[in-house]
Amino acid sequence: MTLLEKPPVTASAVSAPNVFTHPDTWATYGAQWNSGEQKALHCCAVHDETHDVKTFTFRSADFSAISFEPGQFITVSPTISGQRVSRCYTLSSSPTRPFALSITVKRVPGGTVSNWLHDHLREGDRLLASGPAGSFTPIGRPADKLLYLSAGSGVTPLMSMTRAGFDLAARLDIVFVHSARTPDDIIFHEELTRMQASMPGLRVVNVCEGHGDSTDWAGPIGRLDLTLLSEQVPDFKEREVFTCGPQGYMSAVKSLLKQGNFDFQHYHQESFDITALDEAPLIETACVLDQPESQFTITLSRSGKTFSMPGNQTVLTAAKKAGAIIPSSCSQGVCGTCKTAVLQGTVAMNHNGGIRQREIDKGLRLLCCSKPTSDLVIDL
Ligand SMILES: Cc1cc2nc3c(=O)[nH]c(=O)nc-3n(C[C@H](O)[C@H](O)[C@H](O)COP(=O)(O)OP(=O)(O)OC[C@H]3O[C@@H](n4cnc5c(N)ncnc54)[C@H](O)[C@@H]3O)c2cc1C
Structure with missing residues (x-):
């Protein structure tokens, strides 16, 4: 082939690094806020997601942007009845929008902090928190085919990852399978439906245990099992899996993946229950x-x-x-x-x-x- 006969350069021939999983993408967003460092956050919005889930949005006191990775959490420390109490909440917002951080909190019956946040934290209030932490993140794991599996409030880290991929127009192939009790309990239902309509690589599947008050639910009913997963995501074995949800749900996911001969090197999970952690390194x-x-x-x-x-x-x-x-x-x-x-x-x-x-x-x-x-x- 002579120099004049160079093959035409097509868009698909240019292999770009995966902007979503590349660590450099995230290093450029906002100021570092260390996980051991406490700051007062200003609550600038409170939004009802479902009957028992609210999203609280914050900005930093000096209006600065804050850097984190999708899937990470912060630790909030309100003073309740004169005592400082701390709990971890995942940042459900995307690091691509580093001026406004959100946490999405489900009420836990009898729970101290979740109920306090729902009942007392209002727009204009300040809340003490320490910086983003956690390694449940796709950053540094270069995979283009992803499977997000969540149940209940476990949707939050996966929502942050989905929002980040959407904002970056990242070339990803994501199947997001979320389990909820009823259609009315699906958190972020409308936003995920909208994102799916304009993000070619995103497919959202909601699985409900029952119909609840909804008369027009046409999606899958029951609990996620291997048959349902194989029907909805036939290529699940080729995907990097990120799972978050209640302990029982995560055990069920692990056993159905095991049954389906999934390679657990490509499995990542986050537990919200710190009493049920696996043996640590x-x-x-x-x-x-x-x-x-x-x-x-x-x-x-x-x-x-x-x-x-x-x-x-x-x-x-x-x-x-x-x-x-x-x-x-x-x-x-x-x-x-x-x-x-x-x-x-x-x-x-x-x-x-x-x-x-x-x-x-x-x-x-x-x-x-x-x-x-x-x-x-x-x-x-
Ligand atoms: C990394 C991480 C990320 C998380 N992200 C989120 C998120 O995005 N969204 C979210 O909603 N949650 C999240 N969580 C869970 C969150 O941190 C809290 O655990 C949850 O909100 C419950 O806290 P609480 O203070 O309301 O309940 P707690 O007061 O801790 O109570 C928890 C349960 O224990 C029971 N209990 C409390 N005290 C007693 C007692 N003395 N005797 C017997 N039972 C008792 C309560 O009735 C309740 O059922 C996350 C957790 C982790 C570790």
């Missing part, structure tokens, strides 16, 4: 763990305070006993609120996704799930 396992007789000296570098603690306790528990004030929330290595730099010494950390490898590499640790394996100097 252990970092610095070379150390000997849980030796009550080993005593270590902990120095807080900023205050100069020193205390001694046993090796079978978490650094957070011992530091709090010694009078240190450390923001913390979940105590399970999920929320990232207690992320702190360990300047000297080693710990055994048993986290549940609340810290990234790049943060670990920088010397940060989650004190709520770290036990000392030597004397420590901590940046506190």
Whole structure:
């Protein structure tokens, strides 16, 4: 072939990086807000999604844009009956709209924070929160074919991912299968229907357990099982799966995927129930763990305070006993609120996704799930 005979360049011949999953896309949006750092957010809108779900939208006090990845959560800390209480809520908004952050909260019967937010938080109010955390995100996992599976309020991280893909006009092939009790309980129903109409790669399937008060529901009825999944998403085995919902739903999804011979290397899940977490990865396992007789000296570098603690306790528990004030929330290595730099010494950390490898590499640790394996100097 001579130079004059070059083949024509077609749009499909140009292979662009996947703008949705590429980390650089997200690094350019807004200011970094660390997961251990508390800020007062201003509530600028409250919106009813269903009879028991509301979306609260916030801006930062200085109107700055805030950077996060789709699927991440923040930890809110309202003061209720004189006590500060913290809970994690996923950002249901998209990081492509970094000036307005939303959380979408379902009332939990008897629940402290969800009911307080529904009953008390109004437009114009301020709410203390700590920055985005979590690794339930498609960023850094370059897949174009996605399957989002959610139930109830578990829709929130997947909604953020869908909104982000939509705003970026990303070339994605997404099937979003959401399960709800009745048609009236489907969160974001209208918006997802609208997005589906103008996003060629998005298909939304709502599955309802029953009709409820609705007389015109024509979608699938029942619970998601392998037959229904195979009918609706015949190529589910070729997709990167992201799942979020109540514990029972996630166990059912896992067993139906197992039944369908799905490769679990392509499976990601987020649990909203921190009491039901899987066994967590252990970092610095070379150390000997849980030796009550080993005593270590902990120095807080900023205050100069020193205390001694046993090796079978978490650094957070011992530091709090010694009078240190450390923001913390979940105590399970999920929320990232207690992320702190360990300047000297080693710990055994048993986290549940609340810290990234790049943060670990920088010397940060989650004190709520770290036990000392030597004397420590901590940046506190
Ligand atoms: C990473 C992550 C992301 C999340 N994202 C979202 C989201 O986007 N949207 C959302 O709605 N939720 C989300 N959650 C769940 C949320 O954090 C809360 O767990 C949920 O709102 C319930 O909190 P609560 O304070 O209302 O209930 P809690 O007060 O924690 O109560 C929970 C349950 O325990 C019962 N209970 C409370 N105290 C007692 C007691 N003393 N004895 C017996 N039972 C008791 C209550 O009756 C209730 O049934 C997320 C959780 C995590 C970990």
